[in-house]
Amino acid sequence: MRRIRKAVFPAAGLGTRFLPATKAQPKEMLPLVDKPIIQYVIEEAVASGLTNIIIVTGRGKNAIEDHFDVSYELEQLLQERGKTDLLEQVRAISNMINVSYVRQGETLGLGHAVLMAKDLVGDEPFAVMLGDDIIDSAVPCMKQMTEVFERHGGPVIAVQRVPRQEISAYGVIDGIPEDAGDRVFRIRDMVEKPKADEAPSDLAIIGRYILTPDIFEALERTPRDAGGEIQLTNGLRALKERRALYGYRFEGRRHDAGNKLGFLKATVEFALQREDLGAPFRDYLRGLKL
Ligand code: UTP
Numbered sequence: 001m002r003r004i005r006k007a008v009f010p011a012a013g014l015g016t017r018f019l020p021a022t023k024a025q026p027k028e029m030l031p032l033v034d035k036p037i038i039q040y041v042i043e044e045a046v047a048s049g050l051t052n053i054i055i056v057t058g059r060g061k062n063a064i065e066d067h068f069d070v071s072y073e074l075e076q077l078l079q080e081r082g083k084t085d086l087l088e089q090v091r092a093i094s095n096m097i098n099v100s101y102v103r104q105g106e107t108l109g110l111g112h113a114v115l116m117a118k119d120l121v122g123d124e125p126f127a128v129m130l131g132d133d134i135i136d137s138a139v140p141c142m143k144q145m146t147e148v149f150e151r152h153g154g155p156v157i158a159v160q161r162v163p164r165q166e167i168s169a170y171g172v173i174d175g176i177p178e179d180a181g182d183r184v185f186r187i188r189d190m191v192e193k194p195k196a197d198e199a200p201s202d203l204a205i206i207g208r209y210i211l212t213p214d215i216f217e218a219l220e221r222t223p224r225d226a227g228g229e230i231q232l233t234n235g236l237r238a239l240k241e242r243r244a245l246y247g248y249r250f251e252g253r254r255h256d257a258g259n260k261l262g263f264l265k266a267t268v269e270f271a272l273q274r275e276d277l278g279a280p281f282r283d284y285l286r287g288l289k290l
Pocket of ligand 1: 010011012013014015016017018027056104106107108109110112113130131132258
């Protein structure tokens with residue numbers, strides 16, 4: 001079993017749910033408190049032992065590359081002004097990872113974005129992590145998943161129970177429990193955005209995957225859907241015919257930072273957890289007439 005070293009971050013989407021903020025700025029760079037959302041997810045990858053980062057970008061995404069690049073002028077300025085704390089923080093970002101970029105020319109869906117990383121991933125298992133899902137947990141979600149991958153030896157898809165009335169926004173798995181802890185499921189089938197009364201379960205697919213390189217061939221054969229996109233879920237359905245796939249109900253709290261309400265909730269919770277901001281922010285919230 002090969003150790004997972006590489007993580008693919010599809011970040012070429014248009015972020016229409018966040019317009020107008022995303023007109024000229026990538027959604028991934030919106031800050032939760034004072035850190036862009038993509039940095040939280042990259043930090044989760046690093047904390048899970050994945051330091052080889054592949055970001056799939058598109059038009060108007062230069063800010064992401066700049067963020068993870070060395071900023072000589074800024075570093076020099078901070079040094080001259082003796083702001084060593086900030087200097088260390090800024091340096092840590094570019095030192096943190098070994099990052100490569102690949103471009104998705106047209107936004108043809110998540111499956112297509114993953115396919116763009118084929119050559120950079122090569123012939124080894126890898127992670128796919130979506131910046132929209134920020135997971136707050138004692139053990140990083142991706143670390144939990146690499147352990148499941150090592151135990152079961154097949155692709156692992158993160159899932160979470162969601163209320164029935166919300167299920168139609170997600171990909172949903174039909175799975176049989178694989179362990180007594182009700183966390184690992186052997187996937188029988190999966191459906192993209194089912195109607196509430198047609199969903200096979202309440203286990204929704206969240207933006208964390210461990211995939212094996214045979215997914216690329218499956219995606220190459222996956223036809224475009226009605227909207228003209230290649231869905232990752234459809235590629236995975238094809239792969240399921242050839243090997244066992246697992247759903248993993250991770251331990252942790254997930255924030256959907258890809259929509260405005262989820263983003264606001266995450267901002268409040270992360271600010272409350274901060275040592276420097278938590279207490280005054282809590283006082284401020286208490287004083288609001290709600
Ligand atoms: P979303 O469905 O959230 O799409 O994609 P989006 O464009 O980012 O946002 P909305 O829905 O228009 O507001 C899920 C993830 O897949 C990436 C996105 O960047 C996001 O991380 N993605 C999606 C691509 O990289 N390429 C695509 O063609 C589609």
